[in-house]
Amino acid sequence: MMGTELNKRWILTNSQQRDNGSQLLALTAFQDERIVAHWLLPDGQCRENAIAVTAGAFPSLTPVLPQVSWDEREIHDLFGYIPNGHPDLRPLVRTPRWPDAFYPLRSKFEQPIPWLDVEPDNGDQRVTGEGVTIMKVGPTHAGVIESGHFVFSIMGENILHLDLHLFQNHRGVEGHLEGRRLAEVAPLVSRICGADTVSHQVNWASAVEKLAGHTIDQPLAWRRVALLESERILSHLNDLAQIPAGVGFHVAHQQALAMKEKWQRGMHSLFGHRLLFDTVGPGTAAFFDPDALGRLIHDVRRDWQSWRALVLGHHGFQDRMLGVGIVRQADAARLGAQGVVARASGLSFDARSVMPLYQEWKVKPAGEVSGDVAARFKVRLEEVETSWRLLQDVIFEVAKMPLPSFWQPPEDLAGDAVAYTESPHGLNAHVVSLKNGQVVRYHVRSGTFRNWPLLTKAVTGNAVGDFPLINKSFELCYSCSDR
Amino acid sequence: MSRAMKSLQLRHLDAGSCNGCEQELTALTSRYYDLQQYGIDLVASPRHADALVVTGPVTDTMKKPLEKVWQAVPESKWLVALGDCAAGCGVFQEAYASHGGVAKPDLVIAGCPPRPQDILDKLNQFRLGQG
Known part of the structure; x- marks a missing residue:
């Protein structure tokens, strides 16, 4: 019961912060099983809300605060903490080359990392149907640009959907x-x-x-x-x-x-x-x-x-x-x-x-x-x-x-x-x-x-x-x- | 084979750069440097390239794409490490998803990032077989 109350308060406080005109500075996971949301208030003060990760999970804010969708997916990839209720937990940073249970920011791991010898591509999101063409661009480009992979669903000239596959440049900073x-x-x-x-x-x-x-x-x-x-x-x-x-x-x-x-x-x-x-x-x-x-x-x-x-x-x-x-x-x-x-x-x-x-x-x-x-x-x-x-x-x-x-x-x-x-x-x-x-x-x-x-x-x-x-x-x- | 060439066509590939090297490479296309006057150019396809210019410490996600692009460059071909990260002496060599730069480059242009004039001079010397 306590847990449920805390979860509700986490969601409520953060969505109220947004409604007050505050800016989300960051949603940060820590190794000691905490998630902290830092907000910048309209008057320039900073405020933080925190919640404990319980049994490897925390309540997702994405349904009420869609802007944190990527933050929570990243936390899932790098820490393995599960944002409960997240509508789209596809990998964001993680690729099929990452060994099982490799959560680089959660704990120490063996070096060098035993990367799996497979392609790094994650599955993509496409529009299907008659007349839809899939156009893939990247990760390498024809000009002097950084690397990123784009999957376009197009019909004729028109873009129906763009699925972004970024994090090719993830160094582990x-x-x-x-x-x-x-x-x-x-x-x-x-x-x-x-x-x-x-x-x-x-x-x-x-x-x-x-x-x-x-x-x-x-x-x-x-x-x-x-x-x-x-x-x-x-x-x-x-x-x-x-x-x-x-x-x-x-x-x-x-x-x-x-x-x-x-x-x-x-x-x-x-x-x-x-x-x-x-x-x-x-x-x-x-x-x-x-x-x-x-x-x-x-x-x-x-x-x-x-x-x-x-x-x-x-x-x-x-x-x-x-x-x-x-x-x-x-x-x-x-x-x-x-x-x-x-x-x-x-x-x-x-x-x-x-x-x-x-x-x-x-x-x-x-x-x-x-x-x-x-x-x-x-x-x-x-x-x-x-x-x-x-x-x-x-x-x-x-x-x-x-x-x-x-x-x-x-x-x-x-x-x-x-x-x-x-x-x-x-x-x-x-x-x-x-x-x-x-x-x-x-x-x-x-x-x-x-x-x-x-x-x-x-x-x-x-x-x-x-x-x-x-x-x-x-x-x-x-x-x-x-x- | 002698490396002295009338022209040097380059294909660029970013393998985890901070985009500093990209900015300085792009500067070569400005009228201050005008790399084309030396017969050097940036081309869109590896099939048209004499050399592959790599930036960044080679992130794990870019390792396979880098190998594929390298295979697509026709022989004879050269590998250029642009900047300290690709050269294996940058600040992110030991980061967990970095492979520590490219293996066995034919030309290293060090610097973080190297200045456009240095990039141009090194490329031109290389083209003339002096690098």
């Missing part, structure tokens, strides 16, 4: 982080994803600082804002270059690629790395010359103005984006869309509006409502300009500030913490558990993980020839979600 000492973590976290690296690094640094009860000073906070916004510009320039490529608009593609290259060269000379790896750690952030950043912005913005006029004034390009790949607001809300995808579909959440790092600015989320490729393109345009304005504020202030004070975390740091940032791909959360200065559990929940299921909604009913365009308008990194 979370398991690899376990047992690391504090000093070993930052280089690994920095390489979870090449497109959201600063966001991941800031999360790790904030989690450690939170556990140590250390408040960072203004000079350090502003340097981190400079890095986060520089990364947003870098990532958005990349995505803005790829969208025109999706419709063969090569002038716009090449010009945006050139802006990105100019920005990356600037990042290298300012912060020491073209993609901003290894720039943030507990108590630190890369030193940079504010005047040089100002000159870089001035230079790239000149290119930006003419490029912006080119893409906005090209009616053919605009027409190709309108009404294509629509994500409905109801789907976005139900499946927990994040970042650009959410803000292009009328959900006006941007974690920067509640992040303590950004308290000086009160960043207003970009907002479009049409939910199509055009909306996602416009949101990125607007966000690049916001980032430039933020950076100019930072440059002005940082130039007057002293150097950040020196701080190092205690070597025997312990405890549980959750940290989050608004990455270029949306809300990015890390759940960190430390014991005696060592990682016991490290869970990463990126914005892309939430957005992948929405891609399947966006493409349904569209022409299969528009898939590259729609896909590029999401531009989801696989590495962040596969880990």
Whole structure:
């Protein structure tokens, strides 16, 4: 009876949290048979709910909170805990090559792992019936893209259903982080994803600082804002270059690629790395010359103005984006869309509006409502300009500030913490558990993980020839979600 | 066989990269580098390729697809490890689902990720039989 009451409360509390307008940061399983849901409240506070895993199972939240469907499937694959009542427990990360009872995050296992000598393909979900064709794409692709496998059910030109088979890039990052000492973590976290690296690094640094009860000073906070916004510009320039490529608009593609290259060269000379790896750690952030950043912005913005006029004034390009790949607001809300995808579909959440790092600015989320490729393109345009304005504020202030004070975390740091940032791909959360200065559990929940299921909604009913365009308008990194 | 070639056609395969190497490889197609002027290009099919460029530490799920794509590249063929992960010296070599990079690459382009100019220089030297 007790158990049933607890189960009911778990479901009720979490669905109420969602109804209050809170954002789910992460649903995390632990080796000591606990599941914890971390929520970000509208006022910026974090709240956690926990439930014990009983007899290897816990009540599934998916029926009332569909956005956690993948989280629970992942927990099932990596821990073997069963989410009771989950409507679709097909493997997500696990492949037929995994040995029986191999639950990589639940317990220690023999090394090397005795992978079974079979194909890694899981069964797929198809539409059947007269006139339906199955088109399989991947896992390897014709261009320079990350690996992922897509199974399209199509009729004529129209996509009836897309079944995603991702996690080809599952390296075992979370398991690899376990047992690391504090000093070993930052280089690994920095390489979870090449497109959201600063966001991941800031999360790790904030989690450690939170556990140590250390408040960072203004000079350090502003340097981190400079890095986060520089990364947003870098990532958005990349995505803005790829969208025109999706419709063969090569002038716009090449010009945006050139802006990105100019920005990356600037990042290298300012912060020491073209993609901003290894720039943030507990108590630190890369030193940079504010005047040089100002000159870089001035230079790239000149290119930006003419490029912006080119893409906005090209009616053919605009027409190709309108009404294509629509994500409905109801789907976005139900499946927990994040970042650009959410803000292009009328959900006006941007974690920067509640992040303590950004308290000086009160960043207003970009907002479009049409939910199509055009909306996602416009949101990125607007966000690049916001980032430039933020950076100019930072440059002005940082130039007057002293150097950040020196701080190092205690070597025997312990405890549980959750940290989050608004990455270029949306809300990015890390759940960190430390014991005696060592990682016991490290869970990463990126914005892309939430957005992948929405891609399947966006493409349904569209022409299969528009898939590259729609896909590029999401531009989801696989590495962040596969880990 | 001598490796000096007029052109070098590459097929890329991601085997668990963080997408850093992909971004830098893509940069070679921009006007700053313009890899085609050296007779180097990225092709869509392994059947058209002289060399397979692999990124990432070779995740278990990509191990078989990698073998298949490699078999589809016609002889003579070369294997290029792009970046520290594929080269076997990245940070995720020992992760449980990683196989620690590619076996016996003909060309290693180290770096995390390597800079586009380094990638281009190494590929071009390799094309000229100097690598």
